Amino acid sequence: MPAPFKLLPALLIVLGLSLGACNRSTADSDAQPTSAAATEASAVADPQDPCRLLEPADVEAVLGAPLAGPPFRAVSVQGDQAGEPAIDGGVCWYETAGFRSLAVQVIWTDAGRVVAGIGGYLAKADQGSGGLVTLQDGSELTGEWDEVRMLGCCDFMALRGDSVVEIDFGASTASAEQIGPLADTALRRLDTLLPINGNAGVAAARQRLARRAPAGDACSLWSASDISELLGEPQGTPERSGDSCTYVYLDERNRQQMFMSTVVWRNGYRNYRQENAMLGGFAANLARELGGAKVLTHADSIDGPWDAAQNSSIQFNSVRNDVQISLRHSKLSLDDIRALIQRAYVNLHLMPGSAS
Structure with a gap:
């Protein structure tokens, strides 16, 4: 018999949650x-x-x-x-x-x-x-x-x-x-x-x-030398929690900063679209509360080493070849994000380049 009918998948609605023939x-x-x-x-x-x-x-x-x-x-x-x-x-x-x-x-x-x-x-x-x-x-x-x-x-x-x-x-x-x-x-x-x-x-x-490449370690997207080259001196060992990893580093002013990455190894296109829809709804509500402030950038306006990307006040979302990588941060510039995510996709052998 077929598997039971699917109910609506759990969405990341509470913001305090840790960011969800022919021609063949x-x-x-x-x-x-x-x-x-x-x-x-x-x-x-x-x-x-x-x-x-x-x-x-x-x-x-x-x-x-x-x-x-x-x-x-x-x-x-x-x-x-x-x-x-x-x-x-x-x-x-x-x-x-x-x-x-x-x-x-x-x-x-x-x-x-x-x-x-x-x-x-x-x-x-x-x-x-x-x-x-x-x-x-x-x-x-x-x-x-x-x-x-x-x-x-x-x-x-x-x-x-x-x-x-x-x-x-x-x-x-x-x-x-x-x-x-x-x-x-x-x-x-x-x-x-x-x-x-x-x-x-x-x-x-x-x-x-x-x-297909198997699912890997969430903290394998960047090496310590990657973080040092792209952002600043790493502080301690990255902390993994499921498919998320938290990195701490010193910025150019010697201040401690951090960001958290989350990777979806398969079914990334589906997860990317569902998360963006949820985040878009939140951003629209937030914009109304803030008198029309823009808190979401549409995916098509962000160029980079991904198939699609979208930025919101909550996280930066990207996907390439069905692998989704998202970042939550407070201090990273768009150039920093591009460099980080490009290095991650190179390290995962999803785009040309020398992996670290």
Whole structure:
């Protein structure tokens, strides 16, 4: 049976908390199951396989790139096992070679009872409206749904009758307006499933996962010589707490300063987008309280050694190649941040350069 339906992941709302086919030629070697187990799995059709609702080409059009391999079943969307390939997993994972992804889950029966206690933005379609709903930003969508829920920035849930299709698009650059038609297509296919088996893609996905760098020590992003070169003389040993690390150093005036870094080793694109949405909401509220003061800089305006970055009054967020690095500090300039994060990505072998 599929894994239980995902509820809204815990967000870092309390500020005192410690900062949460077509065209597949690019991955032909990965696109075919190589193990006997995968071949055997591909011959068995599961009537509750979440990968049987969308054509890979439909997803590729939204992701803007070919998939790295066939869609595969995975353990979960969030947490340490996010995107981990698993036979009979409750999530269908669609992933490009650059680690942009969409994740699809389904509640096949009794969905109304399950989602009744879930929060988020709710839009119900009026009878006779053709499934017309209005999202938070005022945009309108139509589909074969009775209601639509948006959880956070990037989780689209569509209810029809006693079933729900949920699409998490946090690790993509897609908008809810782009995801709506995908959810509508998936709902329409609940009655006539595609001849796709998500278990058949698991072996190839495991091979790709094995080639990714494993999670490392949160205090391995910079050596003592890196800190000395870029900021000032290190003071003591960096202190690790989970995936965060605190550094203390002396600045040019011989004053003690500190900063804390947090790294998300996998699923960084999704975490980056979700955190920014949360921080953006806080920043907007804070700006209103401060009479319109600007406390958030949009990601597209910050150039640097990252795929995307965003600065707020709480932390600096960046992501590259699905690894997210964030910094909390009080004295670092943007140039300091660029230099630090570039060195970290070099040390992690995510960009060219000489690692320390």
